[in-house]
Amino acid sequence: MQLDFVWKAVLIIIMGTLLLRIAGRNSISKLTVSELVLMSTIGPLLSRPIENKGIWTSFGVASILILTVFVFQFLKLKFDSLELLLTGKSTIIIEDGILNMKNMKKTRLTTENLKMRLHQLGITSINDVAWASLEVNGQIGYKLKPNSQPATKQDIQNLVRLIETKILESK
Template structure:
C-alpha cells in the first residue's frame, strides 16, 4: 500500500507541475521557484507520513495559487512588478552603474562574466545593459557594434534577395510546427 501511495503522490506532483508550466530553474520567477520547491518538500513529507489525499490537496492548492498569480501578473503591470520584478539597468552608455549593481548584490566580476558569455569584449559597445528578472544579462549595443544583418548586407552590396530555399531534409522544427498551440 505504501508503494502505491508513493507512486500516486509522485505522479500527482508530476501532473500538477506540468500544469504549472515548463521552465528551467533559471527562467523561474521567485514565486514559481518557491512553489516548485514547496511541492517537492510536500511530496517528500507525504511519502514519509502516508498522508496521500492531504498531500495531493496541498499540492493542488499551491499550483492553483501559482496559476492565479501568473494570470494576474499577465493582466496587471503593478502586480507583475511586485511578484516577478523588473529588469535592472547595470550599464548605461558603456559605464557600469555601481549603485544598481550593489542593489543586486553582484560584483563587477560577475557582471563581466555575463558580458563575456554574450560575446562582448568592450563595455563601450554597450548602450544599455540589464540584469533580467531571470538573472540573465540583456543588452543593447551601440549602432557601430551591432552585427550586420543579411538584409543590411544585401542592401549594401545591392544584391537581390535569394529565393526561399526548400526545407531541409531533416527539419528540426517540423514537430513544433505540427503540434497544437
C-alpha cells in the same frame, strides 16, 4: 512486511509529474519568484506520504499551491502594480559603456560575474554596450553600440551593391 511505501512512491511520482506539468515547465532560470517558491515547496510536500503523513492531504495542498500561483499570474496580468510588486522590474546596469555601480550593488551583481555573462552572450567589452539591464528572470538584456553591432544581411547586400557600382563606374 509492509510494502505500502511502494505504491505511495509510484503514486507520488505520477501525481508529482502531473501537478508539475499543470504548474508549467519553465527552467529554473525562467521561473518567477512565486513559481520558484511553488516548485521548492512541492518537493518536500510530496515526500510526506512516505512518512505516513497522508497522501491525499499532500496532493490536495500541492493542488492548492498550484492554484494560488495561477491566481497570482492572472492577477498580475490584470493589475500592473501587482506585477511590479510580485515580479519586480529590470534594472539598468550599463549605460553607454559605463557600469552603473549603484544598480550593480543593488542587484548584488559583481563586475566579474557581469563580464562572464556578457562573454556568454558574445560581448567581449563593456565599452561595446549601449545599455544592458538585469531582467526580472535573471537574464541580461542588452543593446550594442552601433559600431559594435554585427553586420546584418541588409548591410552586406548594401556593401555588395556599393562595390558593384564602384566596379561598373571604373570601367
